Amino acid sequence: xxxxxxxxxxxxxxxxxxxxxxxxxxxxxxxxxxxxxxxxxxxxxxxxxxxxxxxxxxxxxxxxxxxxxxxxxxxxxxxxxxxxxxxxxxxxxxxxxxxxxxxxxxxxxxxxxxxxxxxxxxxxxxxxxxxxxxxxxxxxxxxxxxxxxxxxxxxxxxxxxxxxxxxxxxxxxxxxxxxxxxxxxxxxxxxxxxxxxxxxxxxxxxxxxxxxxxxxxxxxxxxxxxxxxxxxxxxxxxxxxxxxxxxxxxxxxxxxxxxxxxxxxxxxxxxxxxxxxxxxxxxxxxxxxx
Amino acid sequence: xxxxxxxxxxxxxxxxxxxxxxxxxxxxxxxxxxxxxxxxxxxxxxxxxxxxxxxxxxxxxxxxxxxxxxxxxxxxxxxxxxxxxxxxxxxxxxxxxxxxxxxxxxxxxxxxxxxxxxxxxxxxxxxxxxxxxxxxxxxxxxxxxxxxxxxxxxxxxxxxxxxxxxxxxxxxxxxxxxxxxxxxxxxxxxxxxxxxxxxxxxxxxxxxxxxxxxxxxxxxxxxxxxxxxxxxxxxxxxxxxxxxxxxxxxxxxxxxxxxxxxxxxxxxxxxxxxxxxxxxxxxxxxxxxxxxxxxxxxxxxxxxxxxxxxxxxxxxxxxxxxxxxxxxxxxxxxxxxxxxxxxxxxxxxxxxxxxxxxxxxxxxxxxxxxxxxxxxxxxxxxxxx
Numbered sequence: 001x002x003x004x005x006x007x008x009x010x011x012x013x014x015x016x017x018x019x020x021x022x023x024x025x026x027x028x029x030x031x032x033x034x035x036x037x038x039x040x041x042x043x044x045x046x047x048x049x050x051x052x053x054x055x056x057x058x059x060x061x062x063x064x065x066x067x068x069x070x071x072x073x074x075x076x077x078x079x080x081x082x083x084x085x086x087x088x089x090x091x092x093x094x095x096x097x098x099x100x101x102x103x104x105x106x107x108x109x110x111x112x113x114x115x116x117x118x119x120x121x122x123x124x125x126x127x128x129x130x131x132x133x134x135x136x137x138x139x140x141x142x143x144x145x146x147x148x149x150x151x152x153x154x155x156x157x158x159x160x161x162x163x164x165x166x167x168x169x170x171x172x173x174x175x176x177x178x179x180x181x182x183x184x185x186x187x188x189x190x191x192x193x194x195x196x197x198x199x200x201x202x203x204x205x206x207x208x209x210x211x212x213x214x215x216x217x218x219x220x221x222x223x224x225x226x227x228x229x230x231x232x233x234x235x236x237x238x239x240x241x242x243x244x245x246x247x248x249x250x251x252x253x254x255x256x257x258x259x260x261x262x263x264x265x266x267x268x269x270x271x272x273x274x275x276x277x278x279x280x281x282x283x284x285x286x287x288x289x290x
Numbered sequence: 291x292x293x294x295x296x297x298x299x300x301x302x303x304x305x306x307x308x309x310x311x312x313x314x315x316x317x318x319x320x321x322x323x324x325x326x327x328x329x330x331x332x333x334x335x336x337x338x339x340x341x342x343x344x345x346x347x348x349x350x351x352x353x354x355x356x357x358x359x360x361x362x363x364x365x366x367x368x369x370x371x372x373x374x375x376x377x378x379x380x381x382x383x384x385x386x387x388x389x390x391x392x393x394x395x396x397x398x399x400x401x402x403x404x405x406x407x408x409x410x411x412x413x414x415x416x417x418x419x420x421x422x423x424x425x426x427x428x429x430x431x432x433x434x435x436x437x438x439x440x441x442x443x444x445x446x447x448x449x450x451x452x453x454x455x456x457x458x459x460x461x462x463x464x465x466x467x468x469x470x471x472x473x474x475x476x477x478x479x480x481x482x483x484x485x486x487x488x489x490x491x492x493x494x495x496x497x498x499x500x501x502x503x504x505x506x507x508x509x510x511x512x513x514x515x516x517x518x519x520x521x522x523x524x525x526x527x528x529x530x531x532x533x534x535x536x537x538x539x540x541x542x543x544x545x546x547x548x549x550x551x552x553x554x555x556x557x558x559x560x561x562x563x564x565x566x567x568x569x570x571x572x573x574x575x576x577x578x579x580x581x582x583x584x585x586x587x588x589x590x591x592x593x594x595x596x597x598x599x600x601x602x603x604x605x606x607x608x609x610x611x612x613x614x615x616x617x618x619x620x621x622x623x624x625x626x627x628x629x630x631x632x633x634x635x636x637x638x639x640x641x642x643x644x645x646x647x648x649x650x651x652x653x654x655x656x657x658x659x660x661x662x663x664x665x666x667x668x669x670x671x672x673x674x675x
Contacts, residue, residue, distance in 0.1 A: 091529060117531035129526045131519045138515050143530050145512065150536045153513045202530060 043102075044069040044206055044236045045090070050099035052085055052260075059085040061260035063099070069205075072232040074239045074247050076271075077257035078280060083240045084126070086257065087208050090238075091123050092116040103206065118148065122204030126211045128191035132184035136175045136194050139183055140166045144201035165201065173197040189220045196227065207237045213246050225249040256280070313499060321495040330484060334559055337491040339599040341555035344494075344501045346579045346591040348548030353577065354585035355509055356541050357521030358437070362427075362445030363549045364573040365452045366420035370550030371563035372456075373419060375469035376403060377412035378476055390464045400462055409477075416554040417547035424546025428539045437524065446570065453568040468564025471557055482561055490558045497555065498592070501548055505588050508544070517541060518586075549576075578617065581624050584631025594631060 045067040052060040060082045067073055077083050088094040089101060092113045101108045108116055117123075130139050144162050147153070170179050173193040178186060183194060192212065199207055209228065213221040221243070228250050231237060241247050247254065247268065254271045256263040258280050264271060271277055320340075325333055345367055353359050379388040380403065387399055405411045431444055457466050472482035479486045508514055519527050520534050527534050557563040566572070575598075583594020598620070606613045628635055 093525075112533070113525070113528035114531050114533040117529055123529050125526075129523055131515075131522050131526070133518050133522055134515055141512065142515060142519055142527075142532075148530075148532045150513075150540055153516055153537070154508075154511070156512075158512070198530070 043067060044071075044104060045238075046100075046102040046105075047089075048100050048102075050089065050101065051097050052082075052089060052094060053097050058260050060089065060096075063257075063261050065255065065262060067236060067238070069236055070232075070234075072228070072237045072239070072250065072252055074241060074251040074254045075257060076241060076244075076247060076254060077263070080259075081257040082260040083257055084210065085260075087123060087210055087238075087240065090116075090208060091121060114148070117202070117204075120203075120205035121208065122199045122202045122206070123208045124195050124199050124210060124212060126214060128188065128195045130183045130186075130191050130194050130198065132182065134183060135180045136173075136183055136186070136197075137166060137170065137179045139194060139198055140169055140201045143198040144169075169197045169201055189216050192216060192220075192224070196224075200231065205236060207231065207235050209237060209239045211241055211243075212239065213241070213243055221246055222249070313502065317495055317499045321492045325488060325491070330487070333491060334487055335603060337487070337494045337559045338556055339596055340491075340494040340498050341552045341559065342576075342579065342599055343552075343592045343595040344498050344555070345549045345552035345576055346583070346595040347498075347501045347505050347588060348545035348552075349576055350580045350583075350585065350588060350591035351505055351508065351517075351548070352541055352545040353580060354587070354591070355514065355517045355521065356538060358538070358542070359439075359442045359577065360445045360542070360545070361442050361570070361573050361577065362449040363545070363576050364449050364568040364570075366424055366546040366549035367553035367556070367572075367576075368452070368456065368563065368565070368567040369420045369423060370416045370553030371557035371567060372463065372469065372553075373406065373412055373415045373550070374554040374557050375471050375563045376406040376463075377409065378471045378474035378481060379469055380407045381475045388469075390467070391461075394461045396461050402462075417550045420550030420553075421543040421547040425539050425543035428542035429535070432535045432538045432542075446573070449568055449570065449573055453565055456565040456568060466565060468562055468566075470562045472561030481558060487559065490555060494555045494559070497551055501551070502588055502592070504544075505548075508541075509588070513537075575617070578621050578624075580631075582620065582628075582631055584633030584635075587631070587633045587637075590631050590633035593633065597632070 043066045045065070047063060047065040050060050050063040050065075051058060063082075063086070075083055075086065085094060089096055090103075090108070092108065092111050092115070095110070103116075103119060103121060106119070108119075111119075130136075131142070134142070141158065141162070144166055145153070145158075146162075147156050170176050173190075173196065175186075175190060175194060175197075178190070183191065186194065192215075196209075196212065199209075212228070213224050216224065225246060228237060228239065232250075239247075239250065251268045253265065254268055255265045256271060256274075256277050258276075263276055263280060264274050266274075320336075324336060328336065345363060348366075349360065349363055382388070387396075391397075391399070406415070427445075427448055431441055436444065456463060459465055463469065474481050476486065481487075509517065516527070516532065516537060520537060524534050553563070553567065579595040579598050580591050581594070582598050583592065584590030598617075601616070601620075602613055605616055624631060630638065
C-alpha cells in the first residue's frame, strides 16, 4: 500500500508537465562530460576511403564520412545500404578491408570491441539487448562501473556517486518500481529505454543508436526523440533509422547511404528533395511527404 | 526511497546471517554426528560424495553461471588426485623409490616427482596445477572466441589426450594401473586406517564449505552478475567495455582448482587414482550432477551430486545391470522436463504450491509505464461527462 502511494506520487512528479525537466536530468546525470570536451580536435569521428568486403561483396565501398563533436547525425538508407556494417566497423565488430577510422584523432584499427567502448563509443542495438536475468538496476550497474577489469570487478565497492547516478537514471527511464525485478519481465518499450539508460550510464562521448524506435508506440517514439534531443546537448550521436517521421523529429544533418557509399549529405529538406534520394527510395519519400 | 530501501537491506543482512548459521550447523552435524550414525563404509562413501560435490561446485560456476559446458573436468579431477597420490607414494625411507618404477626398469626418480616429497608443495599443487592447466587451456580457447558446443568439444578432446597420455606412461606414472594410496603413509599414518579416513572425511566437509563460500562470494557480487551477463549475451558485454576473456579464464581456472581439490580428496578416500578418472563418461557424469540439482544454484550442485551418487550406489548394489540405463534416463528426464533441476522444481513449482495451500502467496503487481496519451484521453472523457 505504502509503495503504491510512493509510486503514484512519483508518477505525478514525472507527469507530462515535468517531462522537459526529466530529460534535462539525464543530461546532468551523465557524469564528467563538459560540453564539447574535445574542442582541440576538430572532428570526433573521421572515416576515410573505407571499404569492407565479405568474400568479394562490398558492404561498404570507399566511404568517407566525418562528424563534428556535439553533432547529432542521422543516417538513412534503404535495406542493404550498409548502415549496420557501418556501426560494426566503428565499434570494432568488423575490421575494415581498406581505409581508416579515427575517433578523437586516434585510429581504431585493430582495436577490439571492449577497447573501443572504453575509449568512449557506446552502442545501442536494433533489438534491445539487455541482460534478461539481471535486474534493471544491475544492468545499469554493469555499464556504469568504471573499472572494467577482473580485479576491479571482484574487489572494488560501488561508490556512492555511482549509486546516485543509477538511482537517477532509473527515475529518468521510468523503471524505479521495476528496478529489482528481472529485466526479462519488462515490456519491449521498457527494454529499449533500459538499454538507452545503460548507454548513458557508460557515459560515452559518441553514441551509436541503431533504430531506437523499432516496435515502439507513437507516444514512446515521441519520448525517445525528446530523449535523444536532450542527450545531443552533451554527446555526439549517430542515429540509424527507417522511420521518416522520427528522423524529421530529431534530424539536423542527414547522411544517406546507398550501396555502401555516401549518396548525399545535408539537412532533412535538401536531402528529401534530392532526386537521387527519391530514386533510391523508389517513391517512398514521396509517400512520406504526403 | 530511503524509507523503502532500509528494511529491505536489513532483511538481506539477516538472510546472510541465517545462511551462515545454517551452513555452519549443517557442516558441524555432518562432520561430527554422521560418524556416529553411519558405518565406517558408509561414512567413507559419504566422504567421497562430498568431494564430488566440490567438483560439482566448480562445474556449476563455469556452466551454470558462465554458460560454458565443460566436458573435460576429469582432467583437473585426475591432476589433483595424482598430485596427492604421488606425495603418498613418496613417503619412503631415504633412497627408496615407489615399487612400480622397478617393474619398468626405471632407476632414477623422474624429475617432476621430486618436489612432491614435500607436503606443503603437494597441498598447493593439488589446486594450482589444475588451475594453471585450465587457465592455459581456457586462454587459448577464449582468446579465439570459441564458445558453446565448440568449447565443449575442445574440452572433451583435451580430456581424451590426457587420458591416453596417462594411460600410456608406465615409466612415469604407472600407466593404466594408476597410483595406490591406501597402503601408503601420510604423516606416519596408514592412509586407509580409520583415523586417517576420519581426518579426510572432515577435511572434505571443511573444504566443501570453503568451496561453497568462495563460489557464493564470486557469484553474489558484481563479478557474479558479470558472469551471468557473459552467459546471456557475451558480445553485449564487450560493447559495454568489458573484455570477457579474462573473466572466463579466471572462472575456468577456479573451476579447475575446485575439481583438483575434489580429486585429491576422492583419491584419499577411495585408495587409488587411475586414468579411468579421465574417461569421457566420468566427466559427463559430473555434468549430470549439476543438471539434476539445478544449474546456477550452488545448493543445487551439492544436492544433485549427493542424490545422483546415492542413487548410483543404491542401484548398483541392488540391480547391478541397470545403473547406466538409469543414468541415461535421468539425464533425458532432466533435460526434457526439468531444465532448472530439482532446485528449480522446488523453487518454481513445489514451494509456490505449498505457499498457496498455506495461504501465504505473496501477490506482487507492478504498475506499468503509464501512457500519457491514454491518461490524457481519460481526463478528456471525464471532463466531457
